[in-house]
Amino acid sequence: MNEECVSIFVISDSAGETASKLASAAIAQYQDLNICLVRKTFINEKEDLMEALETARSSNSMIIHTMISTELVNIANQYCEEHQLFCMDILSPIVGEIEQRSHVKPNRMPGALHFLDKNYFKRIEAMEFAVTYDDGKDPNGFLEADIVLLGVSRTSKTPLSLFLANKNLKVANLPLIPQAHIPKQLWEIDAKKIVGLTNDPHVLNRIRQERMKAYGLNPDTAYSNIDKINEELKFAQDLYQKLGCIVINVADRSIEETSSMILHLLEIDEHSYYG
Amino acid sequence: MNEECVSIFVISDSAGETASKLASAAIAQYQDLNICLVRKTFINEKEDLMEALETARSSNSMIIHTMISTELVNIANQYCEEHQLFCMDILSPIVGEIEQRSHVKPNRMPGALHFLDKNYFKRIEAMEFAVTYDDGKDPNGFLEADIVLLGVSRTSKTPLSLFLANKNLKVANLPLIPQAHIPKQLWEIDAKKIVGLTNDPHVLNRIRQERMKAYGLNPDTAYSNIDKINEELKFAQDLYQKLGCIVINVADRSIEETSSMILHLLEIDEHSYYG
The missing domain is CATH 3.40.50.2300 (Response regulator)
Structure with missing residues (x-):
């Protein structure tokens, strides 16, 4: 051999x-x-x-x-x-x-x-929750969620939500777009369950250019424009400050690492989630 | 101690x-x-x-x-x-x-x-795919999917899709409801990437009754009625036969076990997916 x-x-x-x-x-x-x-x-x-x-x-x-x-x-x-x-x-x-x-x-x-125990069904429910309340589809999900993730486009909101769902946590997420309406439910919930995601402007610029290329489009659109990106990030940062929520920069962090940080910063008890 | x-x-x-x-x-x-x-x-x-x-x-x-x-x-x-x-x-x-x-x-x-390698981005893309094409939201997803899951309500379509997405596979799913329109895209794809999910009528009956109770509703609705369930399962079975796809009964099987069976039955190469 x-x-x-x-x-x-x-x-x-x-x-x-x-x-x-x-x-x-x-x-x-x-x-x-x-x-x-x-x-x-x-x-x-x-x-x-x-x-x-x-x-x-x-x-x-x-x-x-x-x-x-x-x-x-x-x-x-x-x-x-x-x-x-x-x-x-x-x-x-x-x-x-x-x-x-x-x-x-x-x-x-x-x-x-x-084994098909209670814990198992809780996990399935959490997965279905993540899919139902992904991408700001229904802000009523914020009221029921364990964690609400906010972030501009390409800050890993969806994969993070699904990864945390695998630990039995109910996660809803909302994409942030300047000038867009912020659902009132966001102000009704405890800021301690909100996580503001951010990213480095140059990382976002590169990721978004690649995404445009993958779609067969010109990589230099408003979506990947650095001034536009800075404007979006500023809008997000201002909102996070008003909400008083924790902020995590996802640049160069894997989903696993960001998830660990979220559980740690939100002080979610080690024993309350599925290993 | x-x-x-x-x-x-x-x-x-x-x-x-x-x-x-x-x-x-x-x-x-x-x-x-x-x-x-x-x-x-x-x-x-x-x-x-x-x-x-x-x-x-x-x-x-x-x-x-x-x-x-x-x-x-x-x-x-x-x-x-x-x-x-x-x-x-x-x-x-x-x-x-x-x-x-x-x-x-x-x-x-x-x-x-x-590490943020190609494989990693492929996994994130697969997760986003699963969310985008969950619940028959857009039948065009069938054309691009690695696996298409079909099944009546409560046959684990969503958690299975997300679990397989974690292995870098693009999965779309379609809920089956008798008399509902079957998207034409389903007939355009290779039957070898379609999986028909089924369940035991009495298991479905029990799960659906519990679901109704959880919603605070009468558990004995048409949704949990055993004749209705048998009719739904027959409709699904007939469709699976016409399509010539593989069929898996999810009763008493965990998501992990059903996923393993899918990879095995569809002969998806061990090395093509993420461990």
């Missing part, structure tokens, strides 16, 4: 989201390397597990597994030890340690994380 | 999403236990790391960390060994193994996963 071709097998009794995310985080450290990520998901039978392990072995793949059945975990760990395969069992040491500390038995339900 | 109160510290140089997800998967195995999950995120300085470690030690917390700096990783691992704290270093063994196999140095960029 070609030494330069690294392959990672994710083996999971559920959708394999956690292990895939971990593998992706490692792969992202090697941007010029071609690394294969193979997912073997919903593995709940011994036969399926053995087949996955044998396939992984035949390509000398690295293995990351998350399974809850002790029988399957033991089979995987033993197989990897016998055949000297790289193996990371990321879930069972944590489950075992909790058991030891609490003297409570785990329920050993595969994919219990995604 | 009370033995029954288990606490887990997630320490990350980024948003801590991967480690939090792993901790949540373990916590989900203990539904009746009160487990604290504390996130120490964007830890990039020695001083901040030491402070997080000392806080974790003072409450004898379990530690899961994901950091890319070898210096910080070594500090954390040594500290935990010295003070006999439970510690899982989930990222660096994988990064180290890839380095050993490929002879390529990792770029050691914290949160490289979320």
Whole structure:
């Protein structure tokens, strides 16, 4: 086997989201390397597990597994030890340690994380909320929202709303356009749940030019004009000050990072949202 | 310290999403236990790391960390060994193994996963696409979509669309209502990118009754009537057959599980989407 071709097998009794995310985080450290990520998901039978392990072995793949059945975990760990395969069992040491500390038995339900419990339905509701109240569609959503995001065009309002919805939070957002009407509901809610998003004018200029190009239009329209952008940002800044809300500059920040800042600055309790 | 109160510290140089997800998967195995999950995120300085470690030690917390700096990783691992704290270093063994196999140095960029690369913008675009083309808002979206989801009310179309958008896939969805007009664009696209969602009539009946109750309405409306539901499902089934699309029953399936099935059944290449 070609030494330069690294392959990672994710083996999971559920959708394999956690292990895939971990593998992706490692792969992202090697941007010029071609690394294969193979997912073997919903593995709940011994036969399926053995087949996955044998396939992984035949390509000398690295293995990351998350399974809850002790029988399957033991089979995987033993197989990897016998055949000297790289193996990371990321879930069972944590489950075992909790058991030891609490003297409570785990329920050993595969994919219990995604079980159709109350928390799960809350998340679905939050997602539907984000879609319904995206882009200022209905300002009545502000009254019911946990978080209201404000910002000029291209300050990541929609992806931020969806990302936070995944943590069970109800998020509404409103695009800011100078001279446009500001819905009265914005003044009726607690400023502590409002976040004003801003961006660097030159970043906005570049992003908007690229967007125009993607549409096959002239990149130098009023939309991407730097004076216009400064005017928009000033309008937003003035509004944020009047509202007394927190302000976050999204330039060079990922959605994950901005979301973390929002939860921290709004002092949203760590335990009230879904991990 | 009370033995029954288990606490887990997630320490990350980024948003801590991967480690939090792993901790949540373990916590989900203990539904009746009160487990604290504390996130120490964007830890990039020695001083901040030491402070997080000392806080974790003072409450004898379990530690899961994901950091890319070898210096910080070594500090954390040594500290935990010295003070006999439970510690899982989930990222660096994988990064180290890839380095050993490929002879390529990792770029050691914290949160490289979320770096503002092409992939990242593709994901944001996919999220905006899902919101724009949710609920049959504009059937022209079908032409551009990677996946088109069809289904009667309460078959998880919106959360599924958003979940798949997170994997960089452009998803449009259309609610099916008997006698309503079916947009002509649906017949113009490849049936191989269409997924017909269905559900068990009794599950739909229960979900819809609960929804009516949540709205403060009589639960026994036409919306939740079992004959009406059967009629809707029959209409959907007939359409799926005419289209020749795959059909998935979402009853008792989580969004994650249904998404996995969709990717598998539509034969969407493992490598073409974001982990």
